[in-house]
Amino acid sequence: MPELDDRLRLLRRQARGWAAELRPYALDLDRDPDVVLRLLDAPAVTCAAHLQIPAAFNPTPLVLAGERFHLTAARERVVFCEEIARGDLGMMLALPGASMSGVLVAAIGDRAQQEWFYGRLLERPTWTFFALTEPGGGTDAAGLRTRATESADGSGWRLTGRKRYISNALRASVGVVFHRTGDGPLGLGAALVDTSSAGFTAVAVPTLGVRGAQLGALTLDAVPITDGQLLGRHLSPMRRGSWGWQRTFNLLRPTVAAMAVGLAQAACDYVREHRRALRPAERDALARTQGEIEGVRRLTRLAAVAVDSDSGSGHLASAAKLRATRLAADVSRWALRCFGPGARLDQPLLDKFARDAAALEFMEGTGNVQRLAVAAALDRGAFAGYPPGVDGPAVDR
Ligand SMILES: Cc1cc2nc3c(=O)[nH]c(=O)nc-3n(C[C@H](O)[C@H](O)[C@H](O)COP(=O)(O)OP(=O)(O)OC[C@H]3O[C@@H](n4cnc5c(N)ncnc54)[C@H](O)[C@@H]3O)c2cc1C
The missing domain is CATH 2.40.110.10 (Butyryl-CoA Dehydrogenase, subunit A, domain 2)
Structure with a gap:
């Protein structure tokens, strides 16, 4: 990280394939949230239902080329969630599985509670x-x-x-x-x-x-x-309350940042695919936008590695979430502008991306909350040494 190793590339390839299978249902799900109930046999949905269950409780993890994936590490979650959200953020959030509760149960649940909770998830696709x-x-x-x-x-x-x-x-x-x-x-x-x-x-x-x-x-x-x-x-009482919660939120925040990166990439892809004859200024804007996405992707992956090594260290996660959600909102609005005045009506998928992007600001703490966390971290010098390799090679996508 931020470059992916072979193992994470396998995960990305699988998630990208699933995202492509789910994308055709994006607008249907937007109109009717029950659409996901009709997709319970889709491999993406059945498999997602068993992800984020710790190895000790999950006999059926995702296995790709002999590698086992549980998605309990933030660095795995950011790769998976970015790709599924690149397919459709609504679908990403509609999937069954352990999700945010699973991270909390892993962090502060006792053995009996974990067995009960994860056992319920293994019985059938469970939200x-x-x-x-x-x-x-x-x-x-x-x-x-x-x-x-x-x-x-x-x-x-x-x-x-x-x-x-x-x-x-x-x-x-x-x-x-x-x-x-x-x-x-x-x-x-x-x-x-x-x-x-x-x-x-x-x-x-x-x-x-x-x-x-x-x-x-x-x-x-x-x-x-x-x-x-x-x-x-x-x-x-100290560890089961806000101390434990804070660590859980730190672990979850890079995932929200990754979803925002996925959405920004989806909007950028949309312009590339549907506006083939770009004017020079538009081509420049597209290249600039792609560069920004890669920078935030890099920050998000660094944040995931940081919380995996110390769940008490959430300042990079806050910075990533702040940057990524603003990026998703900016890129989706820019993409709409590329299609002219009627774009909200003529390009319903792009309109949906822009509506979805606005919601990301509120998940896992609003922008202001992240700004306060970043400011406090700056004040205590926690960003010393960052950003590493900002001028380095582009992150592969
Ligand atoms: C798509 C989506 C999914 C969600 N899923 C969940 C979920 O599963 N579970 C769950 O519990 N919640 C969930 N939420 C709720 C989300 O966590 C809250 O919206 C968020 O915490 C903000 O709370 P609020 O909406 O009540 O806004 P408020 O807390 O009332 O804040 C309103 C505004 O005031 C600002 N503000 C507040 N306090 C300060 C301060 N001290 N300094 C500076 N500015 C401040 C905020 O930044 C914000 O702009 C979800 C929200 C969305 C949009």
């Missing part, structure tokens, strides 16, 4: 949800109000609260709910929840972009959970 954001402010995660209170009969806990903008909320059968059991940072926790539990309801939240992700709003009305569902019960 998961990750419920952190609440109405009125997702950025202030530590200010969340969903409560877990001990039930009067001592049989466990009751979860009560509301969540909003939760990906795959309506399709998921299992996921995690972030809550508090007490005041202050040590009162924060996360619990495994089965969506068939009493008191759990999910309704769709209409969106302009990434409709495939089918965002939802959750109401938790005294949802019963047991001690065994409280994630990280074997850890100190």
